[in-house]
Amino acid sequence: MGSRPYGTNVLVTGASSGIGLACLLLFAQKGYHVWGVSRSGTSKEMVPDTVHLSSMDVTDDTVVASGIERIWSEAVELTGDGIGTVVHCAGFGIGGACEDTTATEALAQFDTNYFGIVRVNNALLPLMRSRGPSMVIALGSIAGRISIPFQAHYSASKFAVEAFMEALRIEGKPFGIRCCVVEAGDTKTPFTGRRHMTIPSDSPYAHQARRAIGKMEKDEQNGYAPSKVASVVFNTAQRKHPPVRKPVGAGYALLMFLKRLLPDRLAIWVVTKMYVG
Template sequence: MESRYGKVVLVTGASSGIGKAIAERLANEGFRVYGTSRKAEGEEVIIEETASGGFFKLINLDVRSNESAQKAAAYVTEKEGSIDILINNAGFGISGPIEETTPEEAISQFDTNFFGMHRMVRSVLPGMRERGKGLIINISSVAGLFALPYQAFYCASKYAVEAFSEALRMEVKDFGIKVSLIEPGDTKTGFTQNRYFCEGSKHSAYKRSQMSVEKMMRDEQNGPGPEIIANVVVRILKRKNPPVRVIAGFSYKLLVFLKRLLPSRLVVFLVSKIY
């Protein structure tokens, strides 16, 4: 990995799951790592020790706030002089049929998963442009490539992350800034427990929705641990020209490949049979 020592990384949502695994791994690899959590209050800095004796610092961030995003980026820049790598990972999932989801619930999904990422990107880009280098990795999802029933707003927020990241990659290229996407599949993290169920779906008219979401939750908890996504990040950091996207796991790569080959009608039929 090219001169990783001293490189400064900011990972959003590093209190658990994928973000925590990435922060721990990069701290062990010799990066100077700042993670974020809403649980670190105010100016508080929580030192998170890794099993291998490394550590990273957890600072406050709520990606739903412009002020909080600016403050977190300014804090790291003031302490370290720069942010070399931003990993936009903070996110959660909402479930429920489209009809039974209120616009406010749908907006809250986008506020964190999509606009939160936009806020963070805006907070770090001036510094990266000034230095003529930087890397932004956005954690999307296989659900950003495959729409699932009763997860429409989660999938839509991740489809939006996909389009945003491709456009961003083209916009910032001339400033020496690189952008990559990672699409994890089902991963065993706090995501399942932190899922938000739309109020209107509690007594749903859509009889299949509960069964379908329960299957997704089982699949997540039967999935591999978040360390596999940390491995993908490390692989991206080794590349001089990071890829546009990395789909995590061979079976998901195969599914996405098949989706490109098969007629859409057949893909939608097969997904609706599974869920």
Template sequence: MEKSDDRPVALVTGATSGLGLAIAQSFIDAGFIVFGAGRRQNPENLPAGLIYVRTDVTSNDSVEECRNYILSNAGRIDVLVCGAGSGISGSIEDTPISEAQAQLDVNFFGVVRTVQAFLPAMRQQKSGKIIVIGSIAGRIGMPFQAFYSASKFALEGFVESLRHEIRAFNIQACIVEPGDFRTGFTSARRKLVRPGSAYTSQFEKAIGVQEHDELHGALPALAGKRIVQLASARSLPVRVTIGPLFERFAVWVRRILPDSWFEAFYKIYYKL
């Protein structure tokens, strides 16, 4: 790769699996120079054309090394997609604080580290787009996924604030809120339930419904194409919800229904 290459440059974190992998593939198909970041030492089945940069978003040094590598090789960064994430589930009472902190460190502070690392280059360019992968769970609190939801709710406020700060530098930001997609995220989710927990029965019912919805969710390629469309658009909206129609409708309904009504619906839906 030469710095004179005039193709736009994109970085996708969490690019070794799930939505991140699909997003990276879509950017490659659209003709971008695509760097993909992930924690795996030697990931398999990466798409042709992806430039892999091993990166741990929970490490300041690792994120800075990733930035330095990309800027030294490509000379610029046009699109930053923060897609690295993980999930834990379990009752609030059963979840150790260390596990909750680790969840926030990946899903929230991992985004913060990455954005902070690349903003100086975008300011110097006076251009750039930042697309943060949130979740519908960042708009509607999910039973037995309190800390996952908390990490995604935090991203909502982060992106809203970020947009105000970077507008003067011709940089844009957007949060994308996926619903359920068929990825390895379901099998990778860590379940934290103590032996003999008072919450076991409710937990199993709720997670059973959630996993069923995930396994029957939308195809990841659809998310990849939508995010490339956003990256290529003239301006970014504050937020975009993607995924199954029913779930996007639920986010809309949440804004207008009384809280007690929506809670009653969730109680029925998740068999609580």
């Protein structure tokens, strides 16, 4: 079953569907005890007995603090150990022009995608430090390295995750805390249908926004299965010295390599051609 450098207990957020659910099922299949949380909850009928499910709204400080305390206690009582690996998958998307998206909508995007990670980590990291070597994996996105038009706030939230995880990697290293951002590209999940749209009918950006988001939706529905991303997450969780970030798929790894070589203006021109024309 491998070396399991961070123990056998895993917490997955955003575990009700998509990549989060795929991660939960894969870790369970590999013999881990998995605690899965999400705002809506996950049907117990979908998972094996080694999975422990509960609802947790990652935008609520009190709910997160009490939930992490409860999960840690359950893990210790059941296995004699706390949570050694956390996989942050909670998130959603907003589609629309910068000008058409309100500050309130943008704040809601950050509250889940970025501050959800902050809240869970703030509750969990003190406990992780006390147990020894631990792993923090955040589900990132190619949109966290290349800003995508008409989903600026989603991109911004994922850029923020990249920055946060880089800093945490440095700060946590003396305490045995390892960190990695797994950067998913287009993946076929319910994320596509749940994207919050901010495209008023009278918006001067409406035509271009619908065209760009239509392209995104088509690419996502023709993208990787969530199980592929889960495999990358699982393999990362086996590494004592994980990379800073891990793009999913050779094509996206090549894209990230080329982005480092291309001048910014040329990279933006390529993205414009892809989504705006």
